[in-house]
Amino acid sequence: MMKGNHYICFIGFLKIFLGMLFLYAAIDKIVFPASFAEVIYHYRLVPLGFLNISAIIIPWIEIGIGVLLLLDVWSEVASFILILLTFAFVVMIASAMVRGLNIECGCFSLDSHNSFVGWKRIIEDLLMIAGGCLILQFEYKKHPSGNGSSSI
Numbered sequence: 181m182m183k184g185n186h187y188i189c190f191i192g193f194l195k196i197f198l199g200m201l202f203l204y205a206a207i208d209k210i211v212f213p214a215s216f217a218e219v220i221y222h223y224r225l226v227p228l229g230f231l232n233i234s235a236i237i238i239p240w241i242e243i244g245i246g247v248l249l250l251l252d253v254w255s256e257v258a259s260f261i262l263i264l265l266t267f268a269f270v271v272m273i274a275s276a277m278v279r280g281l282n283i284e285c286g287c288f289s290l291d292s293h294n295s296f297v298g299w300k301r302i303i304e305d306l307l308m309i310a311g312g313c314l315i316l317q318f319e320y321k322k323h324p325s326g327n328g329s330s331s332i
Contacts, residue, residue, distance in 0.1 A: 191318045192252075194311045198262065199249030201308070202242045208290045209239035219286030223272050224279075241265060249315070256323075259315040266312065270305045273297045 209216040217235035220226050226234055241261065248258035269287070276283055276297045285295045287304075295301060 187318075191315060194315055195249045195252060195255060198308060198311050198315070199246045201246070202249070202262070203246035205288045206239035206242035206246065208288075209235070209286075210243070212290055213239075215290045216286060219284055219290060222281065222283040223276055224281070225272060225275060238265075255315055256319040259312040259319065262312040263309050263316065266305050266308045270302055270309070273301050273305070277302075 213232070213235045216239065217231045220231055220234055221228075242265070245258045245262050245265070248254050249262075273285065277299075281297065283297055284290075285297050285301050287295060287301055289295075
């Protein structure tokens, strides 16, 4: 039983950590949407017509993820969106690396000296995805489907 309690505490820690991380990641993007739009532009993946709306919507999705995880409300939804959004970030970073773009990531701060795209950011994002998967699996087991099975 003690092992189960440690796992529950670990999942709780993950929810708090990832929730705070996503709130922190959204702050600069909300305060400086034009700068975030410029960061998105440098990836050369988003059509010009979608730059501004992307720069406005993405940080509010991050806020939503963070708040839901911190409040432990709809954690399944929050972790699923976290996984999808972070996977999209991994694809964007990898694409920039393959194309030889030496651009600022825009992950946590819009300070151009903060962090450029690279393996470090990909590994960080993959760790966030792993955390999101653990939360999703935990929530799924906590609320199994009607078929009586509680495993994924």
